[in-house]
Amino acid sequence: MSTPPNPRDLLAITATGEDQVGLVQRFTSRIVDSGCNIEESRMALLGGHFALIMLVSGRWDALTKLEDRLASVGAELGLTIVQKRTRDLDRKHALVPYSINVVAMDHPGIVHNLANFFAQRDINIEELATDTYPAPHTGTPMFSVNMTVGIPGDTHIPTLRGDFLDYCDSLNLDAIFEPARA
Template sequence: MATQKTYLVISALGEDHPGIVNLLSKAILEQGCNIEDSRMTVLGGEFAAMLLVEGKWNTLAKIENAIPELQRQLNMTIITKRTGERATGRNLLPYAVDVVSMDHPGIVNNLAGFFADRAINIEDMATSTYAAAHTGTPMFAVHMTVGIPSDMHIAGLREEFMDYCDGLNLDAVLEPLKG
């Protein structure tokens, strides 16, 4: 019988400076744990990290106990939460969504509302702003991965999504996620 893996989600936020990833990953490794998944980025002047750490219950406890010292060393706010393996009950198809438009408030909320209204889960999302080439117009880009129920009519959903985005003046693509 396979044993269920135990995980710790670590969220860290603090002023960006060199060496954060090194010290954070070293602390995890020294306790005998492994980073299975992570997202790390600089937002403004802050460094933000979300890590999924796998280990035995006692090694995860060692990390939890080391957090106050790690917060002090890194000058960061660190939050942890125990979790288990992700449930795979629903048969979902992974699709990529890419949207680009002139920047304006409400883009993320509109997209999130479209998918929420159809019970489609947003699995991953990254957004960015940039200046358009030649004109310097403020632009906004969204890339997300969504889990579409396998019994949903994809062509109909795609048409509905494209019409929705056209109505909001968003250039969009909805396509199967390429492995």
Template sequence: MSTQNYLVISALGKDRPGIVDELSKAILNIGCNIADSRMTVLGGEFAILLMVEGNWNTLGKLEEAIPALEQQLDLTIIVKRTEARDSTARALPYVVDVVSLDHPGIVHQLANFFSQRKINIEDMATTSYAAPHTGTVMFSVHMTVGIPADLHIATLRDDFMEFCDTINLDAIIEPAQR
């Protein structure tokens, strides 16, 4: 019986075309597979998170190849062994979208709201942009949260909307479409 093992890879380096091609080719050539990934450009830096799967031996080979990959690709790479996500967790996936005038602390306030209710933030992306016509700096947040199945959704939604009103955030919270 062959069980899959997992390795999380975090890599950061100056943005340039071809990084994903080169990194994914190296992973494939060692015999591993990219099971999940997130990548983005922040400023002039490219950042990537990968969850790579393979048998114990191929992941070991990949771990051994990291110093050479760092040199070859001019990236800072961190790796950590992990396991498959617990599929028995009873959480309902919801999407949260927030837009407001940009000001410090928005991410912390949202994180605190969900943390206080034992709701896990599973994915989050934020961005700042200039509003059309006025040029006012706006801030948007898109996140997926895992709401415990025993939490009363209507009460949570009411609490969240009231919370957002008090700190002047436009927001929606709705079931994730999978």
């Protein structure tokens, strides 16, 4: 009987602070110096603030070294840092990734309505990004949402797609619903 592989130890890190040139380089150098590796990350400039979410891997001693240093790194770089040990995601059922793109005139509640649609169907939003911009020619405030959802493999996709597009039409949202590209 074979032994299942040990789950990897990972460290989830979030950091926010005033934006500065070279901040990513200075922060990531601390990760490399600790002997850890960045597995996944999302970084964005939001207003004048820099925000990052990162998943870091490494041997247990390297992760411990990094954890011990993060408070002083945060103070040095002017970042508020939150860290949490985690493990690889263990999915019980296969999920099919789909990409959702929505554009509409900006108004409150768009993200909430989209999240509600998927939550009511037990579909997880795995990634979400939003943006506002002026419409060409008119300058009307526009809002865009790009998300990836994980749809359970036993879901009838054509029905879900139709229900989603009808829902978006009822809210005056232009939407695209298609398989996510790797």
